[in-house]
Amino acid sequence: MSVNQQTHTGPPYGQPQPGYQGYQQPAYGGQPLPGVPHSQYGVYNGPMPGYQQPVPPQGTSHQGPLPPSVSQGLPLAQPPFSGQPVSTQRLPTQVPGFASPPSSTGIGPSSYPPTTGAPRPPTMPGPPLPVQTAAGPPTSQPNHVSSPPPPPSTLSGPYQGPPMSGLRGPPPPTHPPQPGYQMQQNGSFEQVRGPQTNYGGAYPGTPNYGSQPGPPPPPKRLDPDSIPSPQLNELPPQQKPRHRIDPDAIPSPIQVIEDDRSNRGSEPFVTGVRGQVPPLVTTNFLVKDQGNASPRYIRCTSYNIPCTSDMAKQSQVPLAAVIKPLATLPPDETLPYLVDHGESGPVRCNRCKAYMCPFMQFIEGGRRFQCCFCSCVTEVPPHYFQHLDHTGKRVDFYDRPELSLGSYEFLATVDYCKNNKFPSPPAFIFMIDVSYNAVKSGLVRLICEELKSLLDYLPREGNMEESAIRVGFVTYNKVLHFYNVKSSLAQPQMMVVSDVADMFVPLLDGFLVNVNESRTVIISLLDQIPEMFADTRETETVFGPVIQAGLEALKAAECAGKLFIFHTSLPIAEAPGKLKNRDDKKLINTDKEKTLFQPQTSFYNNLAKDCVAQGCCVDLFLFPNQYLDVATLGIVTYQTGGSIYKYAYFQLETDQDRFLNDLRRDVQKEVGFDAVMRVRTSTGIRATDFFGAFFMSNTTDVEMAGLDCDKTITVEFKHDDKLSEDSGALLQCALLYTSCAGQRRLRIHNLSLNCCTQLADLYRNCETDTLINYLAKYAYRGVLNSPVKTVRDALINQCAQILACYRKNCASPSSAGQLILPECMKLLPVYLNCVLKSDVLQPGLEVTTDDRAYIRQLVTSMDVAETNVFFYPRLLPVTKADVDSDSLPAAIRNSEERLSKGDIYLLENGLNIFVWVGVNVQQGLIQNLFGVSSFSQISSTLNTLPVLENPFSKKVRSIIDMLQVQRSRYMKLIIVKQEDKLEMLFKQFLVEDKSLTGGASYVDFLCHMHKEIRQLLS
């Protein structure tokens, strides 16, 4: 079974037996469903654990020892799909403890400047409120901000004012004490009868809401805003109250993830209903396409769009879709069907050119259809005519994917091809740096050995026996060496091009070849390359001419393709695209910091443009020992839709597993070439902004020389007219691309969203993970043009506005001192803080300029699941794992105070896996996991766990393997011993804590957000 040979014959779920037999299946491999073992990369993945490999190839001499056993991933203990109703309750969250006066500076150390200005008068005069935060059970949690109530004497102490929220005494006798410590979800809805200032409409679940103003506030209301302003500030510092918010009382990402898993993981997500919010990306669920694209292809920040632009602006909630057009699916989900409409091509709207889809309305007995995007009426071509049933539905509705499914493909006609000519199959060109460092580190030998076997696993179409992709080879340092590997040759021939100023390809015939036909010559070449350059003294490299050479070769062969460039150093040799070392960490936190993210020359932007025009995608594997200017070298990769990988201080023994796994996956993965994506929308909104790795030559078309299954494009929408609740809003993403066999295709994804006139509906249908994906990409692009601080402030401000708008218009009136978050956005502050603290926006201690440019580029193409774990890493207590079960231990929150000295934890963020070992871990566990007898003997230079035959070792390694399979990159394993110096690095990933470089803790940030919100409301 190969990645390319999967077939899906099952009918779409829940539909009356559609007869799709006539349609071909483009056989894409399935992405492993999180936690489910799956052999997508089963055929060839080299002898590494982490990827399952039924048929491991013969080991090669430079791959190091084979692990004695290859661990199989364990399935997550997810309940079978049955039973549980989907929870749709999305009610706001009140955060206890947020009853502090605005001027309070005693809420723990904060990295934010104190809010200036006096406390403001209440903006939402409301009815009498039970005190929801101040009246906790006494004495149990002395540090809690809202407890215990200070002894009465406090009130008669230095404070000569009304009692203060958060510090105040017991509530007045007329109000019974409330339990103060739990998350008070929607508590206010049940307790409050009051006015809603702007939106008088009924809010489901709050039947007593009215637009009538409520009774005037009672005189004795315990409102922090009623505190005369100067009091707290006038206190000497030591008398300022010190209090602390209980971290257990603020919204927990772990709890939200677990709740979604248990509420929504057991039922398939059926896409037939407009505007449904899908389960979280962290939930393991099955998707049934019934007319809308799967959330694996498209996720939105909100599934209910404000009807008007004014409403959208008021909320400040960005309207964006995160689109992954070629996403791989789990094996139990149906791949998009391939539809062939014959010589005339896909049926489209005459005016806006939208493709036939489930939302088109057939009229006049089926002779015409009205476009759901622009309302234009188009004749149905005779060959496509079909009668309608009594409901107005075509009788072949279920037989045609384009009428009944959210996602499908059309076979493109020659009209969709460059120069009106069907494309040739694409080519892969491997371009290997053979300068001194590359040779000396063993890298050149490693790559050559790997390619010998990897070339048998190039992407294949459907059930084709061999890949149609041709391959070529180049090596380079200051000059380039091309190789003729024509099958008729006895030995490969090398041709050197030393005039790098005007790059040309010295041979056409014999450069790009079929692997099977030229196998002997290729193997001979790969054997010879390491020997030929074994004694090289050349340390300088070129880079621009390398890409130019690949581009020229593809041009000459009249095909699209991918360059795999393995590069080690800053290209300082005299040549086009020559760079200088301009790294300067002193620019951090200055107005010039943005230059560190900008390319130092426009040469590569121009080159990228040429590459996109040819369909030449550039994948870059970097092995730097010092600064090599990722911001500049990465430009071509970025704009051609390619991938970038970086292995700083590459060492064979520690880094080869990671590199080889990445390379194997990169070479084998599904990729479309010469791609153009356009997103059409129904009247009222349009796509206005795009984020991702691509090139745009106009304002609507996203061009990518290559687009692989992991790449995501985030699209922002703006209103250009009013929307209606009845018709909703529609998106159609059309991707035109060339498959790995050279077939021209269109992949179509459709999604229908609801529209609302009530802000509450917007807030109840948001997806915070997607919002964070958008905000991170928006901010990461912002650093190219603005000082980082400006970008950070803008992010904070936008989120404060989002939450303030909710508070003002949707939440029940209650004490302004209380922080109330929309249920769907209760994690917005914690996640936003993680984005603000990320290395791009606030570099950690040892983060290099290249690291920051690299991360910036990676995040720009990440999907929602990737940004989720990248910004809020997953922390698993493995000593708590049940060795007899397949399940993962429950994750815990990313804070040092959650770590126990007696336990071992794994922390993963998609790029790294840390194994943290507490100082008091039992000797037996250490012996079982590391094979040494004490904590002090554990080597922190290990980059893999020893393979030991005991249940604990097997369990931990299987968890690691499972995590590796779920991620698109092979994560670097780092062992961290508590109190060891590496722990500093690890602690940066404990994102709820204050960071060493000044990033706020979650609690502090929440306080800060609260202040910002209150300021906006006043």
Ligand SMILES: [Zn+2]
């Ligand atoms: Zn139209």
